[in-house]
Amino acid sequence: MIKYSDVYVQTIARGLCQPGEQFVAAGAGSYQSFWTFNIPWFRHDYLLIATSERLIVADHRRGLIFDRMDQIQSFPWSQVSNMKLGGVFTKKLTVKDQTNRAVLSVKLPKMLMNPLKGNAQSMKQVVSTWEQRRALGAGQPAAGSLPPASYNPQFAPALGAAPQQQPFN
Numbered sequence: 399m400i401k402y403s404d405v406y407v408q409t410i411a412r413g414l415c416q417p418g419e420q421f422v423a424a425g426a427g428s429y430q431s432f433w434t435f436n437i438p439w440f441r442h443d444y445l446l447i448a449t450s451e452r453l454i455v456a457d458h459r460r461g462l463i464f465d466r467m468d469q470i471q472s473f474p475w476s477q478v479s480n481m482k483l484g485g486v487f488t489k490k491l492t493v494k495d496q497t498n499r500a501v502l503s504v505k506l507p508k509m510l511m512n513p514l515k516g517n518a519q520s521m522k523q524v525v526s527t528w529e530q531r532r533a534l535g536a537g538q539p540a541a542g543s544l545p546p547a548s549y550n551p552q553f554a555p556a557l558g559a560a561p562q563q564q565p566f567n
Contacts, residue, residue, distance in 0.1 A: 425524050
């Protein structure tokens with residue numbers, strides 16, 4: 399498991415956040431297929447960053463000499479239909495899209511092997527961020543047109559006309 403420092407997480411989050419987007423929480427997990435026989439070069443270590451607008455997933459891999467970041471995926475909260483953190487002995491996070499297809503399935507590391515400080519709590523905070531965004535999205539009415547304003551053209555300045563000064567009384 400690749401260890402992530404707080405400075406690294408903040409740097410990645412700051413670089414990937416769009417203007418007006420806020421960093422909420424970050425967690426880490428890994429995925430390795432059963433046929434790889436636990437060879438570390440075949441394991442995918444994921445850094446999950448929850449922001450106010452989306453879930454950012456950075457895929458890290460081990461190399462012979464250096465570790466590297468392979469790819470970054472972004473899932474807006476509106477595209478995530480289900481996010482579940484479950485398991486008795488080993489915790490597992492599953493993220494599903496609108497078509498109920500699992501787009502991400504990661505296993506959280508054991509307690510002593512945590513890649514981030516407070517990883518289990520951070521993953522719970524990632525899930526709660528999605529739940530809050532889902533509740534906000536469902537409670538808001540659909541955006542429509544604004545009600546007609548009481549626009550009176552006599553108070554609007556004419557095009558090309560200079561504003562007139564009124565004397566003070």
